[in-house]
Amino acid sequence: MGKHVLLIEDEPNIIEAIRFILSRDGWRVDTHSDGQSALDAVLDRRPDVVILDVMLPNRSGYDILREIREQDEIGSLPVLLLTAKGQAKDREMAERLGASRFMTKPFSNTEVLAALRELFPQ
Amino acid sequence: MPRNVLTGTRIRERRMMMGVRQADLAHAVGISPSYLNLIEHNRRRIGGKLLNEIARRLEVDAAALTEGAGAAMLDRLRVAAVGHDSAEQDRIEEFAGRFPGWAQLLADTQRHIRRLERTVEMLTDRMTHDPFLSASVHEVLSTVTAIRSTAAILIETEDIDPEWRRRFHRNIGDESTRLAESAQALVNYLDNSGGDDLLRNSPQEEVEVWLKAQSYHLAVLEGPDPPSPETVIAQAGALDSASARDLALAYLRRYRADALKLPLEPFCEALEVLGPDPGALADRFAVSATAVFRRLASLPPERAPGPVGLAICDGSGTLTFRKPVEGFNPPRFGAACPLWPLYQALSRPTMPVRGVIELAGRLSARFLTYALCLPRRVGGFGGPQVFEASMLILPAPPGEQGQPVGASCRICPREDCVARREPSIIAHGF
Numbered sequence: 001m002g003k004h005v006l007l008i009e010d011e012p013n014i015i016e017a018i019r020f021i022l023s024r025d026g027w028r029v030d031t032h033s034d035g036q037s038a039l040d041a042v043l044d045r046r047p048d049v050v051i052l053d054v055m056l057p058n059r060s061g062y063d064i065l066r067e068i069r070e071q072d073e074i075g076s077l078p079v080l081l082l083t084a085k086g087q088a089k090d091r092e093m094a095e096r097l098g099a100s101r102f103m104t105k106p107f108s109n110t111e112v113l114a115a116l117r118e119l120f121p122q
Numbered sequence: 123m124p125r126n127v128l129t130g131t132r133i134r135e136r137r138m139m140m141g142v143r144q145a146d147l148a149h150a151v152g153i154s155p156s157y158l159n160l161i162e163h164n165r166r167r168i169g170g171k172l173l174n175e176i177a178r179r180l181e182v183d184a185a186a187l188t189e190g191a192g193a194a195m196l197d198r199l200r201v202a203a204v205g206h207d208s209a210e211q212d213r214i215e216e217f218a219g220r221f222p223g224w225a226q227l228l229a230d231t232q233r234h235i236r237r238l239e240r241t242v243e244m245l246t247d248r249m250t251h252d253p254f255l256s257a258s259v260h261e262v263l264s265t266v267t268a269i270r271s272t273a274a275i276l277i278e279t280e281d282i283d284p285e286w287r288r289r290f291h292r293n294i295g296d297e298s299t300r301l302a303e304s305a306q307a308l309v310n311y312l313d314n315s316g317g318d319d320l321l322r323n324s325p326q327e328e329v330e331v332w333l334k335a336q337s338y339h340l341a342v343l344e345g346p347d348p349p350s351p352e353t354v355i356a357q358a359g360a361l362d363s364a365s366a367r368d369l370a371l372a373y374l375r376r377y378r379a380d381a382l383k384l385p386l387e388p389f390c391e392a393l394e395v396l397g398p399d400p401g402a403l404a405d406r407f408a409v410s411a412t413a414v415f416r417r418l419a420s421l422p423p424e425r426a427p428g429p430v431g432l433a434i435c436d437g438s439g440t441l442t443f444r445k446p447v448e449g450f451n452p453p454r455f456g457a458a459c460p461l462w463p464l465y466q467a468l469s470r471p472t473m474p475v476r477g478v479i480e481l482a483g484r485l486s487a488r489f490l491t492y493a494l495c496l497p498r499r500v501g502g503f504g505g506p507q508v509f510e511a512s513m514l515i516l517p518a519p520p521g522e523q524g525q526p527v528g529a530s531c532r533i534c535p536r537e538d539c540v541a542r543r544e545p546s547i548i549a550h551g552f
Contacts (some may be wrong), residue, residue, distance in 0.1 A: 011264050013293040017271035020286065024279070055260055084263035089544070106267040109274045 004028045005118055006047035008038050008064070009082065010056055018051070021109045022116070035059025039067045042074055049120045050113075054083040054090075062097055069098045078119035082107070127174070128219045132187045134162035136180045151175045152518055197349055198229035229476055258308045264302040269294055305377050327454065329373060330444065332360045335414035338445055339422045343378050344386050351375050371441075377420060383409045384417045388423050393418075398427040399472065411474065411494050415514040419445050431489075431515030437508060447515055449487030453530040460541045461527045464513035467493035471509055480524030482536045488518035 005022060007028060009015050010033040019029045027071040032041040035056035042064075050068070054061035061081060065101040069075050083090055101115045137147055148158040151172060160166040164542040168176075169188075177184035195218055203209040210217075228532035237346045272290045276282070282290075342354055351374035378488040384407050396417060404411040435458075444452040444535035452458055458465075475493040489500045495511035518524060528534025531544045 011268055013268035013272060015262065015270060016293060017275060020270070020275055020290075021446070084260040095147055105263040106270045109271050109278075 001054070002026050002109075004027045004030070004047045005029045005049045005051060005116065005120075006045055007051045008035075008041070008043060008056065008061070009033065009051065010054040011053075011064060017109070018112060025113055025116075033057070035064060039065045039071075039098045042068060042077070043071070046074070047077070051076055051116075052079055052081050053099070054081060054085070056087055060095060065094075065097045065099060080112075080119060082116050088092070123223065128164065128216060129168055130162045130166070131216070132219050133168075133176060134182070135207050136182055136187070137162075140180060141173065141452055142180070147176070148181060150179050161546060180316060198232055199225060202228055204230035223470075242383065254311065255308075258304060260300065261304045262308060265297050265304060268297045269301065271476050272297070318432060324364050325369050326442070328363060328366035329370045332358060332370065333373075333445075335360065337423050338420050340374065340377055340420070341422070342373065344381055348378065348381075351378060368435075376416070380413050380417050380420075384536055386421075390421070391418060393425075393427065398430075400514060406506070410496060411492070412496055412510075412512040415494075415512045418514060418516075428517045433458075433462070433515070435468065435511050435515045436470070437466060439465060447489070450481055450489055450515055451529060453533075457543075458509040459528045459531050459534065460543075461515065461525065461539075463493040463525075464490045467495040467496075467513070468509065470512040471495040471497065478518050478522045478524040479527045482526065482528045482534050488516045488522075488524045492515045492516075492523075 003026065005027050007015060007029060009018070009031070015031050017031070019031065022029050030041075030045050030047060032038055033041055033056075036066070037059040038052075038056065038059065042104075052061045052064060056064070061083070063078055065081065067082055068077060068079060078100040079098070080101045080103060081094050082103050082105060084105045100119055103111060103115060137144065144158055144162070145155040151158075154170070157166065157447075157537055161168050167513065173187065174184050177187055196214055199214050199218060200211070201446050203211050203214065218519075251479060272293050275551075276287065326474065329371075337373050340354070342348060343351070351371055353364070354374055355361065355367050355371050356368065358367075361370055383405075389397040389403075389407070392403055392406050396406065400411045400414040400418070403414045403418075408415075415432055419430045421430070429447040430445075431450055431452075432444035432445040433441055433452045439457060441452055441458060444454070461479075463475045463479065465475070466477075467475045473497065476491070477493075478488060478490050481487045491513050493511060493513040497507050498508050498510040501508070526536060526539075528539070530544050531539075532546060534542075534546050536542075
């Protein structure tokens with residue numbers, strides 16, 4: 001069983017692109033697009049790493065991150081946060097809530113791969 | 123240096139600019155070259171007939187030689203010099219007199235900078251709080267991300283399956299169309315946001331723009347037999363949304379109630395006698411001071427005691443009404459400065475607050491403020507208590523020290539403020 005990433009993102013073409021590059025790098029990629037049920041998805045699938053978009057339908061990625069950190073079983077899971085907002089206050093918010101990494105759109109494939117390898121070394 | 127002392131300098135500058143020899147000008151006006159030389163070096167006073175004759179020969183108005191740059195120009199230059207210790211501030215008038223073109227350029231540049239700063243404030247405010255703009259920017263960035271990732275895959279993956287290649291080509295095509303539409307919508311939105319339209323984001327702003335167009339005075343609601351507020355609203359074409367019309371209707375009903383209690387002519391007569399003292403005016407008409415605040419802020423400009431601003435907030439501190447004045451522009455979105463007397467009043471309902479405030483910024487404008495918080499629409503003893511605070515903004519009396527305040531933290535340059543809740547883009551962003 002390869003390393004496992006859960007991509008929580010609602011943009012279908014971003015999902016497809018990230019799924020493609022991560023799959024080629026040996027990752028097993030699960031995806032989820034709804035904010036409301038995202039925490040349940042993390043608990044059910046137990047990935048090694050989570051990629052989490054901040055702006056999701058029905059629920060903010062910040063709220064989901066906060067809830068992940070409050071769960072005993074998954075509280076220490078590496079989470080890469082994706083956002084279109086790169087202001088200092090957004091970065092501070094991500095750090096305060098316990099994001100392992102913070103990446104601003106538009107990011108490159110190389111950056112995503114490098115971040116994941118760093119969060120979950122082989 | 124006194125202004126008229128520089129008349130000679132201006133004569134010399136003008137003569138040299140026109141390429142006239144000193145001797146020729148002296149001869150033309152009937153004085154010796156040596157006497158003209160003394161005048162030009164400000165060592166002899168000049169006026170009357172000789173000044174007029176020199177001005178005529180130099181094809182310039184005599185006042186331009188004696189007065190030099192206008193007071194407004196000198197004020198603008200002084201503002202431009204604030205914070206620049208290296209500028210010779212005691213020689214501003216000399217500079218403006220000797221180099222009027224450069225002085226004008228500097229003043230215009232200063233004005234342009236101020237306009238740009240206002241635009242930055244407005245756009246930053248909007249970027250932070252405007253849901254449409256925030257969502258649009260997010261849409262554009264997400265689309266760009268999808269295109270960038272997909273394009274990189276196509277370029278960097280040599281052995282890509284033909285089926286995947288087709289999918290990615292199609293994705294790029296779809297995202298490109300989406301990007302074009304998003305970008306066009308964003309550009310249209312910003313293009314349509316020039317001038318006062320930039321303010322028209324919410325129903326509150328629609329009302330604000332409508333009131334501003336009438337200088338906040340609704341003459342139609344004055345007098346003994348005005349049309350109903352509903353009729354006025356029905357005829358107000360500038361109020362597009364139903365929410366804006368509802369808000370405007372509530373405003374007009376209150377305006378009319380104030381106008382009945384404080385009729386325009388008697389109120390203006392009392393204002394002449396008592397001055398803009400809200401307490402005294404409230405006692406005279408047996409009304410609340412906040413009704414006087416609103417009435418003062420809605421007088422016709424020519425009958426008002428100078429520029430009058432007004433800010434009203436609800437119990438949460440949210441501004442529900444704002445009438446800005448030059449130098450004091452309450453924020454359109456987000457929270458204002460917690461040091462405003464408005465918020466002191468909010469924390470002490472029914473206790474009047476009077477204070478002079480000094481706004482942060484290049485101009486450091488000072489204002490006299492009166493603030494009061496009163497219960498509104500009290501729902502009986504068992505009902506929720508709804509409070510509203512109002513702050514009247516008047517020109518400050520000379521000499522009175524002002525409490526330093528800002529508009530809102532985000533655009534306030536005061537770094538050492540004890541009430542700061544977030545960093546300023548003015549202090550840190552530029």
